[in-house]
Amino acid sequence: MMHYSEMMKPTIHRLAETNSTNTYLREWVSREELPEFTVIMADFQASGRGQRGNFWESERGKNLLFSFLLYPDFVSAKSQFLISQIASLCIKEGLGRFASGFSIKWPNDIYWNEHKICGMLIENDLSGRMLSQSVLGIGVNINQDTFTSSAPNPISLKNITGRTWDREDILADMLRRFEAYYEFLRKGNAHIIAQKYFDSLFHKEGFHRYADKNGTFSAAIVEVKPAGELILCTEEGEKRGYLFKEIQYLLE
Numbered sequence: 001m002m003h004y005s006e007m008m009k010p011t012i013h014r015l016a017e018t019n020s021t022n023t024y025l026r027e028w029v030s031r032e033e034l035p036e037f038t039v040i041m042a043d044f045q046a047s048g049r050g051q052r053g054n055f056w057e058s059e060r061g062k063n064l065l066f067s068f069l070l071y072p073d074f075v076s077a078k079s080q081f082l083i084s085q086i087a088s089l090c091i092k093e094g095l096g097r098f099a100s101g102f103s104i105k106w107p108n109d110i111y112w113n114e115h116k117i118c119g120m121l122i123e124n125d126l127s128g129r130m131l132s133q134s135v136l137g138i139g140v141n142i143n144q145d146t147f148t149s150s151a152p153n154p155i156s157l158k159n160i161t162g163r164t165w166d167r168e169d170i171l172a173d174m175l176r177r178f179e180a181y182y183e184f185l186r187k188g189n190a191h192i193i194a195q196k197y198f199d200s201l202f203h204k205e206g207f208h209r210y211a212d213k214n215g216t217f218s219a220a221i222v223e224v225k226p227a228g229e230l231i232l233c234t235e236e237g238e239k240r241g242y243l244f245k246e247i248q249y250l251l252e
């Protein structure tokens with residue numbers, strides 16, 4: 001397996017169309033050995049995959065749709081949320097070059113104010129107690145003007161800034177940021193990463209409305225555990241922990 005070294009540049013394979021860049025990359029690496037940081041970018045996905053089996057809407061040629069390959073064998077299975085944290089940080093910080101108001105909505109959506117601009121689908125494989133392979137699939141809305149799917153609150157960089165942007169320039173910047181965070185993590189800076197992630201969270205200050213299987217309530221974010229669990233504290237002072245998909249944010 002070829003690990004990434006700072007001497008190498010990521011290889012970007014650009015496709016006019018595929019079903020899903022995650023699926024394409026996972027199938028390719030299952031057939032043939034690929035170097036770390038192999039990147040697949042597509043202009044269009046016929047069946048872009050979102051979280052919870054949802055479809056990821058993206059107009060042809062307008063947005064960034066990419067997946068890239070990692071062999072994070074220095075990350076333990078119980079710390080796998082760190083990969084999600086560094087991916088979220090590099091997208092949030094990359095977008096922060098264009099405007100203020102970006103944050104990370106736990107676990108790994110990127111928001112601009114109350115609107116979603118980016119989603120990720122991270123597929124990890126384990127070998128014993130360590131990660132062996134990750135495919136990080138990221139969709140960032142760049143130049144799309146209007147959204148038609150049932151996603152409640154999408155927005156694009158063009159909607160925010162009023163102009164179109166070069167998708168490949170933005171991708172190159174985000175990959176450079178990811179590489180820097182990945183090396184920072186390899187050098188043992190997990191605590192700093194977790195703190196930066198927490199500081200970047202959407203609805204980090206004050207009380208907000210949430211819904212869980214028992215109904216709606218108002219709570220404040222207290223902590224995100226290393227395994228990714230979100231800890232909220234209700235107005236009555238009760239602490240509640242949630243795993244992915246067990247809680248919904250009610251947006252204003």
Ligand code: BTN
Pocket residue numbers: 019020021022023045047048049050051052054056064065066067109118119120121137138139140
């Ligand atoms: C979400 O539901 O928020 C996650 C969306 C992830 C979409 C990206 S687009 C590139 C990559 N390929 C996919 O099929 N999905 C991810």
